[in-house]
Amino acid sequence: MSTTEATSYYSSLLSSSSTTTAAATTESSSSTSSLTSEDFLTLLLAEIENQDPTEPLDNAEMVSQLTGYSQLDQLTAINEKLGDLTDSLGSVTASNSLSYIGKTVEAEGSTISKSEEEISPLGFTLGDDASSVTVNVYNSSGDIVATDTFSNLEEGGHTYQWDGLDADGDAAADGIYSVIITAQGGTGADVDVTTTASGVVTGLSSDSDGVTLTLDDGRTVKLTDVISVTA
Incomplete structure (x- = not known):
């Protein structure tokens, strides 16, 4: 194996390993093309042993290869640690959320x-x-079941109570x-409307x-949408 061939083989494996690391969630992340530290040292030694005496391996090129692998190894470790950190934070959030059970929450929602x-x-x-102000009530199929209209409502908070009857x-x-x-204002311009759902928390999922x-009552809200909590 010539120096050029060994270098080319090493470069192709390094490129394959970089692609595999970037796509860690795919099946390729566990493929045999992943370059380990042992593989790297084996290739480097083979490259040195088979180099052309008249054209020895360039020191700058060797340093570049070592640096490239070192950076790749560090990035792989960082990705793994970030994944572990994300999982840990998710578990902590879910655990802390247990304190919401039995309490009344108000959250952004429209159900x-x-x-x-x-x-x-x-x-x-x-x-x-x-x-x-126009209120449209939709069923799970996305069809309008009922429509209610109101006039001259002031800025601020209000409560909509549906009577449970459809359009017929x-x-x-x-x-x-x-x-x-x-909602529309006196000039016909749209007025911003935000809606909130309230209820007692009986369970959670993550x-x-x-x-x-x-x-x-069976409705669900995101923890991140919660505005207030009362005992």
Whole structure:
């Protein structure tokens, strides 16, 4: 094996290892093309032993190869530590969230729950005075079930209470519904509207998107969306 061939072989493996590290979540991360420290030393020794005496291995090139592998090894270690840190933080967050169970939370949200005659209210806040406010209630299929309109509401907090009837005046099925509220000012300009859901936390779950709290009426809110907590 000539110096050129050994260098070319080493470079191709180093490139393959870099690609594998960058895509650590794919199957290639565990493939045999990953360059370990033992592989690197074996290749380097083979390169030195098989070098052309008339063209010995350049010191600068050797330093460059050693530096390249060292940086790659450090980046791999950093990626692994960051992954461990992320997992640890997720576990700590989920553990701390247990203290929310049994408490009433208010969180950013736009869902209401209907169970026979019990219908959860939805809080909403207007960023300015509104001459007209439209509330659309949607079922799980994305269809509008009911629409309510209000006039001349002042800036600030309000509560929407659905009567549970659909557009035909019949009782809607029990379940979780989504609500979208829009508002316009006196000049016809849109008014900002934010909605909040409240309820007692009865459970929680944790996944890659974070911690989700389950309320007593079946609705769910993200822990990061919680605005206030009361005992």
